[in-house]
Amino acid sequence: MKLYDTHAHLQDDIFNNDRAEVIKRAKSALSGIVIPSYDRESSERALAFLEDPFFKVTVGVHPHYAAEHKDLSFLDALYEKAHGIGEIGLDYYRNISPKKDQKDVFYNQLLFAVEHKKFIIIHEREAFDDLWDIIQGVRPQVPVIFHCFSHGEEEIEKILKVDNYIPAFCGNLTYKKADNLRKALKIAYRYSKFFLETDSPWLSPIPLRGKRNEPRNVFYIYEFASKFLGIGMDKISQITTRWWEFIFGGDSSARQENL
Ligand SMILES: [Zn+2]
Numbered sequence: 001m002k003l004y005d006t007h008a009h010l011q012d013d014i015f016n017n018d019r020a021e022v023i024k025r026a027k028s029a030l031s032g033i034v035i036p037s038y039d040r041e042s043s044e045r046a047l048a049f050l051e052d053p054f055f056k057v058t059v060g061v062h063p064h065y066a067a068e069h070k071d072l073s074f075l076d077a078l079y080e081k082a083h084g085i086g087e088i089g090l091d092y093y094r095n096i097s098p099k100k101d102q103k104d105v106f107y108n109q110l111l112f113a114v115e116h117k118k119f120i121i122i123h124e125r126e127a128f129d130d131l132w133d134i135i136q137g138v139r140p141q142v143p144v145i146f147h148c149f150s151h152g153e154e155e156i157e158k159i160l161k162v163d164n165y166i167p168a169f170c171g172n173l174t175y176k177k178a179d180n181l182r183k184a185l186k187i188a189y190r191y192s193k194f195f196l197e198t199d200s201p202w203l204s205p206i207p208l209r210g211k212r213n214e215p216r217n218v219f220y221i222y223e224f225a226s227k228f229l230g231i232g233m234d235k236i237s238q239i240t241t242r243w244w245e246f247i248f249g250g251d252s253s254a255r256q257e258n259l
Pocket of ligand 1: 007009036087199
């Protein structure tokens, strides 16, 4: 049974003291990890992981850092080796960069991903409507992961209805107040389309909430989803593996027709 973590910032300094052990634990439980980036430096550091095919890497600018990365030309030197572009999007919850910069940097990276046929990882918080307007204006034909889905039934349906858009749920799925996420997961299960992911080092699932998160802990999210949906973990693994293959398995256009 294959388990994946589609979102772990293993290039972060927080793993400097024990990165090798974290990776060892991950490899004993998982079949692959996506390492997304958030600015220029994290993108450069992420690419170093590509020596090992266990890792897939995205480069790009997170909305928090949009103001200082309006010039995206550094991506020209980095994108070729990367699998995807991300995490990119809008974050009106913390609003660290002005909205205008967030929108411009997001839009330009969307176009960049489409031009270079790279898959996309979306980060979005309290900005769904604006994000949806921008992305549907472009309507990218590459796979798009909606990282750490945080809304309800209406938004999950919108995402699921687009063939190449895939929602991903983080450890907050296990939190007591997250009924909206669990409802959304049920709907995503009806479409057989979702990922489970850690967002390491953040958002540790119960029973590890509050501690530093690491990829191996995605196991707890798989376990929780399996109990909540009343299906075997192998069934969930089948779903996430199929979408992993859709993105990383080679001929994605042929695969898409079979979905
Ligand atoms: Zn992230």
